Amino acid sequence: GAVVSQHPSWVICKSGTSVKIECRSLDFQATTMFWYRQFPKQSLMLMATSNEGSKATYEQGVEKDKFLINHASLTLSTLTVTSAHPEDSSFYICSASRSENTEAFFGQGTRLTVV
Amino acid sequence: LAKTTQPISMDSYEGQEVNITCSHNNIATNDYITWYQQFPSQGPRFIIQGYKTKVTNEVASLFIPADRKSSTLSLPRVSLSDTAVYYCLVGLYNQGGKLIFGQGTELSVKP
Numbered sequence: 001g002a003v004v005s006q007h008p009s010w011v012i013c014k015s016g017t018s019v020k021i022e023c024r025s026l027d028f029q030a031t032t033m034f035w036y037r038q039f040p041k042q043s044l045m046l047m048a049t050s051n052e053g054s055k056a057t058y059e060q061g062v063e064k065d066k067f068l069i070n071h072a073s074l075t076l077s078t079l080t081v082t083s084a085h086p087e088d089s090s091f092y093i094c095s096a097s098r099s100e101n102t103e104a105f106f107g108q109g110t111r112l113t114v115v
Numbered sequence: 116l117a118k119t120t121q122p123i124s125m126d127s128y129e130g131q132e133v134n135i136t137c138s139h140n141n142i143a144t145n146d147y148i149t150w151y152q153q154f155p156s157q158g159p160r161f162i163i164q165g166y167k168t169k170v171t172n173e174v175a176s177l178f179i180p181a182d183r184k185s186s187t188l189s190l191p192r193v194s195l196s197d198t199a200v201y202y203c204l205v206g207l208y209n210q211g212g213k214l215i216f217g218q219g220t221e222l223s224v225k226p
Contacts, residue, residue, distance in 0.1 A: 004158075034213055043202070044159065044216040093158045095214070103149075104214060106158030 003027060004096050006107030013084055013114055021079045021110045023050075023094030029074035030096035034104075035067075038091040050077040050094075084114040119203045119217040126223050133190040135220050137203030140184045148179060148186045151202045153219070159202065163188070190222075198224045 003026040013019045023033055033050040048069055049057040056069035066088075068080040077096075081088055093109045120138040127133045139148070147166050151159040163170055165177040165186070176189040190197055200219040 006158075032213075036216075043218050044214075046213065046215060049213060091156065095158070103161045103164070106160065109156060109158045111156065 004094065004105045004107045006092075006094055006110050008110060009108060010111040011113070013112070015085055015114055016083055018080055018082045019084055019112060021081070021092055021094075021112075023077045023079070023096070023107050025075045025096045025105075028096075028098045030077075030098070031074060033071060033077040033094055033096040035069065035077075035079050036093045036095070038093060038109075040091075044093060047079075050079075052077075081112065084112070086114045088112065089114045119205055121201075121203050121217060121220045123218060124221040124223065126225065127193055128225050129194055130192050133193050133197070133222060133224075135188045135190075135201055135203075135222070136185055137188070138185045139203070139205045142183050142205050145207055146205050147207070148177065148183075149204045149206075149214075150175070150177065150188045151204065151214075151216075153200045153202065155199075159216075162201070193222075193224045195224050195226060198222060 005024045005026055007022045011019055031052045035047045036044040037047050038044045046059050047062045050069045050071040052071045052074055058064045071077040091109050091111050094107045095104045097104045149164040150162040152162050153159040163172055163175050163177045165179050167179050170177045178187040200221050202216050202219040204214055
């Protein structure tokens with residue numbers, strides 16, 4: 001089956017630094033990928049839609065300058081958390097699907113801890 | 116997108132059948148009902164999807180009444196490894212991965 005992989009699985013960074021999270025579709029091409037954030041004991045919240053070859057679309061309330069998304073190829077999207085602060089500590093998850101009418105596959109998630 | 120309402124939590128014992136009901140009173144004609152499972156510190160995993168009546172796969176069954184204003188996910192003979200959060204989502208068929216998650220139901224299976 002289709003597999004979506006994220007890297008790293010977890011990362012600890014110092015406040016003020018930037019962190020990059022990668023999301024790869026391993027056996028299919030994805031023109032669109034999605035990024036979610038999940039705080040402890042809460043549901044997933046859609047952050048943005050990553051579009052290959054064009055700008056990402058951000059959900060209301062998500063700072064595009066804070067969460068930089070790059071979708072440079074059909075198998076890779078990256079999320080960079082810039083100038084991270086402790087409140088950015090969360091579980092970040094990406095998803096992708098083969099097409100608009102097929103099921104979504106999720107990455108294993110990335111646990112970000114900002115100290 | 117139609118809003119969904121699920122119980123926040125449920126408890127069960129190994130070997131029992133578990134039924135989780137989701138309410139979606141404002142479901143649109145073109146909407147499908149999809150259930151995802153999420154283990155701690157993992158991404159969600161697709162379980163089952165349906166439009167009406169009953170759908171069954173190797174993991175679960177999905178029951179949808181005629182008015183489609185609710186749906187029930189049925190997990191037969193649960194085991195400890197079924198302890199997870201289960202999300203009910205309503206929207207266009209798969210939507211290419213853009214999914215709006217509700218609060219989910221935290222299922223705890225006890226020995």
